[in-house]
Amino acid sequence: MPEPLTPESRNNGELFVAADGLMNRRRDESEELDTLLHHVCVRSPGSWGLLYARSPVMARGRLHVRLEPFLSPVQPVIEDWHRFDADGAFSSAWLADGPKSLVPVPAGSCLDAALVRRVTEGCRMGGADAVLVQAGGSGTASTAWRPVAPGAAASELVGVCPLVVLAASDRQGAVLFSRPGYALVAGTAGFLEGAVPEGVDGGRARFGRYARVVGKWWPEVMGIARSFSARHISWARARDVPAGTGVARQVHLMRGLTTGSIGGADFARGWPAARRTSQNDGERLRDPLRTALDAVFSLLEDYSIDPDLKSPGDLSDRELTDAVREIVERTEGF
Incomplete structure (x- = not known):
């Protein structure tokens, strides 16, 4: 391997540092190159540049790790991150890395x-x-990826027919549109929060209803719906909610507040965590329980845990307790 070159030159009054080399594994030269980059950052805070060596990007005198969506890493056949299984579905190895959930839409x-x-x-x-x-x-590594800015995606992609894969540049999620009638959305919890705002179970339940309608035109849709059925049924009454769920924790907190076993501050601290658990696990609700829990969520927006931060219009502990008790008493099956 030749030694990396670091010549300095001036162009239009600016000082440039160039480095090149070929390393088949990380050696001392790599450490030296990293040291050089950090030295430039310290000595020249306004510096900027780019090094294609699976290394950080320099911007305004700081080093940042960025995914490069424009150049394929090494050989795609070796390092293609988005391989598919033989049946055309997402790779099980990619789904397990995260892990990721999958929702048909x-x-x-x-x-x-x-x-x-x-x-x-x-x-x-x-x-x-x-x-x-x-x-x-074909969905294999031989097909190139093309980066598109999110703001321009609709104008560039609407009307494109299968096979199409739309993936996040950070590899955390993707949409696989392999044939008419349905698409598969897979990703981490963060990606799915935006891609499937109805939640994993909500999306799967919705797709099941959709499949029953369009199944006579697209028979394979029914099989997809059966393969990705909702994990939870939807609950309408508190007495039907199984123990160990996020909703069960929310119900327990409401009962604890109204019976006096916990105070307003503990209730307000525990509620958001229980709600997040419910949402992350894809738990689904129907009225009247859904309306009751939404009403409690709204109440907490007007309650401050810290007494020193309370505004004149905020609920007191007594007012919060009375309001939650009223919700419990008027909700059937609580």
């Missing part, structure tokens, strides 16, 4: 704005700065 014959919006919202919630597009191929 309705689709037409070609990409529409709603399907594109799922991946752009997933990117926004997950923090990815680009959508990677793979269209017109």
Whole structure:
């Protein structure tokens, strides 16, 4: 391997440092190159540049790790992150890395704005700065990825027909549109929060209803719905909620507050965590229980745990307890 070169030059009054080399594994030269980059950052705070060595990007004198969506790493056949299983579904290895959940969603014959919006919202919630597009191929590593800015995705992608894969540039989620009638959305909890705002179980339940309607035109949709059925039934009454769920914890907190076993501050601390558990696990509710829990959530927006931060219009502990008791008493099956 030749020694990396670091010549300095000036161009239009600016000082440039260039480094190149070929390393088949991380050696002392890599450490030296890292040291050089950090030295430049310290000595020249306004410096900027890019090093294609699976190393950080320099911007405004700071080093940042960024995924490079434009150049394929090494050889795609070796390092393609998004391989598919033999049946055309997402790779089980990729799904397990995260881990990731999978939700089938309705689709037409070609990409529409709603399907594109799922991946752009997933990117926004997950923090990815680009959508990677793979269209017109077989879903294998030989098909190139094309980066698209999320803001331009709708205008560029609506009307594209299968096979299409839309992926977040940080690899945390993707939409696989392999044939008309449905698409598969997979990703981490952060990606799915934007891509499937109805939740994993909510999305699966919705797809089940959709499959019963369109199954006579697209028979394979029924099989997809059976493969990805909802994990939880929806609960309408507190007495029907199984123990160990996030909703069960919310109900327990409400009962504890109204019976005096916990105070307002403990109730307010425990409620958000129980609600997040319920949402992350895809638990589903129907009225009247859904309306009751939504009402409690609204109450807590007007309650401050810290007495020193209470505003004149905030609820007191007694007012919060009375309001929750009223919700419990008027909710059937509580």
